[in-house]
Amino acid sequence: MVVDDEETVGELICEMLEDLRCVPTLATDARAALGVLEQDGFDMIVSDFKMPGMNGAEFYDALLNRHPQYADRVGFVTGDALSEDIFRFLSKVGRPHIEKPILRDDLSALLERLTCKGVNG
Template sequence: MRVERAPHVLVVDDETALADIIGAYLEASGYRITVANDGWQALALYERDPADAVITDFAMPGMNGRDLVADLRRRRPDLPAIMVSGYVSMQQLDLDPLLLLNKPVSLATLTRHLRDLLGNTGSGQ
């Protein structure tokens, strides 16, 4: 009998409480979650345990979400990514493909988009 593994999602946001809330919701939805609070921590965690997808805030100190996704995609070009921001437009991001959701976003909407992205890459639940 084949055992399906839960898709691994890296959640990155410098607002610790928000990252933890998103992580807990996604975990309850059947995902395996790793939470990072900045881009540098996210890269280190990804190196130890690569994720199937990333959800990141755009505006973070040190390394913004755009630079984080670009760096992760040098390691895995097809990495599904969702950017959550209240400050940026797709034209400013210049990352394709990338899903941009405006804050505030409902957890149900975020989860639906994540499921769609992972389904398109052969992962998912």
């Protein structure tokens, strides 16, 4: 699952994931993503960090409460990892992240960190 409030960015990530032989689902709202997780299962979640309504930290906390099985399958995408708040959060929870602009190799490396088997491609 890809969670990104910017639909064009989310679609770009989904296209790169398809190139990496994944079958992504895009959610353009973190709250909506939580609802989708009630219905469908996913191998991993790639989430933007800065989103209106519910940011990446709030989304992660909601996952811990509602869907704890996904806590170790979440990776973040951010354009501002050097922000003190974001850096502190990412350091605290130990979840992998990549920076925008997103490169295919960076996304592939993120997927490898989220899975034991890695991604071919």
